[in-house]
Amino acid sequence: MTAPAAAPVRKAMRDAFGEAIVRLAETDDRIVVLTADLAESIRVHHFAGRFPDRFFQMGISEQDMIGTAAGLALTGFIPFATTFAVFAASRANEQVRLAVCYNRANVKIAVSHGGLSVGEDGATHQALEDLAAMRALPHMTVVSPADALETERATAAIAALDGPAYLRLGRTPTPIITRPDTPFVLGKGHVMRGGRDVTVVATGTMVHVALGAARLLEAFGVDARVINIHTIKPLDVPLLERAARETGAIVTVEEHNVIGGLAGAVSESLARAHPVPVEFVGIQDVFGESGKPDELWKKYGLTPERVAEAARRAMDHRDRLGRV
Numbered sequence: 190m191t192a193p194a195a196a197p198v199r200k201a202m203r204d205a206f207g208e209a210i211v212r213l214a215e216t217d218d219r220i221v222v223l224t225a226d227l228a229e230s231i232r233v234h235h236f237a238g239r240f241p242d243r244f245f246q247m248g249i250s251e252q253d254m255i256g257t258a259a260g261l262a263l264t265g266f267i268p269f270a271t272t273f274a275v276f277a278a279s280r281a282n283e284q285v286r287l288a289v290c291y292n293r294a295n296v297k298i299a300v301s302h303g304g305l306s307v308g309e310d311g312a313t314h315q316a317l318e319d320l321a322a323m324r325a326l327p328h329m330t331v332v333s334p335a336d337a338l339e340t341e342r343a344t345a346a347i348a349a350l351d352g353p354a355y356l357r358l359g360r361t362p363t364p365i366i367t368r369p370d371t372p373f374v375l376g377k378g379h380v381m382r383g384g385r386d387v388t389v390v391a392t393g394t395m396v397h398v399a400l401g402a403a404r405l406l407e408a409f410g411v412d413a414r415v416i417n418i419h420t421i422k423p424l425d426v427p428l429l430e431r432a433a434r435e436t437g438a439i440v441t442v443e444e445h446n447v448i449g450g451l452a453g454a455v456s457e458s459l460a461r462a463h464p465v466p467v468e469f470v471g472i473q474d475v476f477g478e479s480g481k482p483d484e485l486w487k488k489y490g491l492t493p494e495r496v497a498e499a500a501r502r503a504m505d506h507r508d509r510l511g512r513v
Contacts, residue, residue, distance in 0.1 A: 197364035197397075203301040205337035206358055207232025209344040210269060210299075211239050217267065218243070220348065223258050224271045225251045231271040231301050231358075251281040255296070259288035262295040267348060274300040274316030274357060282322060289353045290326045296354075297347050298323075303333070303357040304444030305472070305489060306394060311479035316357075317472045321449025323355040324422040330354040330375060331421040335396035336365045339419060342373035350375065357393060359444075361482045364397045367417075378425040384414030387500045388432040391442040392418045392451045395470075398486075399442050401493030406500055413500060424454050430462040438503035439467045442496055444486075447471040466506035468499035 214220040214236065223245040228234040237244040247254040251272050258268040270277070277285065277300045289296045300319070307315045324331045330350060334343045340358060347354035372379055381396065382403050391399035396417045403413040414436060416428065433439060439459065443451040447469040456467050472489055486492060 197366070199362035199364055200337035201360065201362045202334060202337050202340040202358040203230075203232045203360060205340040206299060206344055206356070207235050209341040211236050213345060213348050214240055214243065217348070219265065219267045220269065221245065221261060221266050222269045222271060223247055223254050225249060225254045225276065227272055230273070231299065233271050251276045252284045255281045255284035255298075256288045258296045259284075259292060259294040263292065267295060267297065269297045269299050271299050273314060274303040274319045275314055277355070278316055278319035278322040285323075286326055290328045293328050293352055295351055297356065298354065299344070299356040299358065301358045302360045304359065304394060305477045305485040305491070306359050306361040306363075306444065306482040308361065308482045308485065309479050312476040315477040317446045317477060318449070319357065320421055320443070320445050320451065321453065324454060325449070328353055329422065331357075332375065332419060333357040333393040333421060334419050335393060335417050336363060336367055338365055338367045338369065339371070339373060343419065346373060346375050359394050363394050366397045366400060373419070376420050376423040376425060378416050378418045378420070378428045380414065380428075381417050382413070382415040384412040384436065386412045386436060387438045387440065387504050388414040388416060388436045389440045389442060389496060389500060390416045390418055390429065390432070390451065390455055392421060394444050395442040395491060398491060398493055399496060402496035402500065405493050405497045411500065411504070418451060418455075421451060421454055424458055426458045426462060429455060429458055433459050433463040433465045437465050438500070438507040439465055440496060440499045440503055441467065441469050441471070442491070443471045444491060445471055446474055448474055466503045466510070468503045470496050470499050
């Protein structure tokens, strides 16, 4: 009798970030952390305990936090401004635009609670538009890691980057699907699984869902390629163009509105480089609601089964075009 496969190890990205920022600060005294009354939620209370003189508790004042972070950056520090995604992208958007991006200030905006997996906090705290808001800003690098291990590498990468960056993290523990030796380079996607029939392009928490869809499709003889696009901006256009040429059909998967996020970025790039049928799996231009993360993913169609269905639609569309 075959033993059941071991359940994947799960860890929250925000926990990995909290550990990574402490390690980075041990070797770089330019790193400072600011938070808007959310030290424990973003896991920077560890940093506060280790480096109290480099930690700034700004209170419930996200706009002031961003402005202060910009000032610190312009005087040579590397500030990490931390809050919930919905507050950084919406409430403080003007300050991010003018104080940070317009000045190309070296501010790192690290946010938790991105997407539906905020869960019971509901629609008011579920950032479903933040990737769109941030990728539209000039000079902003936008990163959405796939798991806790990739979060560690992403944190180090944006700390070393000279310029504004937005790091989107999840609240809920999710499966670890990368390895310590998995490549991570800003602006470069990573092929998690090879395939010739269709390409599933995913970001953040949805990468493990995309891999699950590939396994479902394999049972029906469909060889699905899975690409982890951890950097939404700058986008790895050459990798996406190659996938479009080689498979002829694309599916995007994101825990975000399908307008303006990964789906928009991929479609915009392929429309210019190599147009092919693209199906969007994500939040269909609605707000979320309160519920358990897994229940919300199922209700809003963020499941391996729905991704597999989208892959079949994309392939059917490609095949119909081929017969015209």
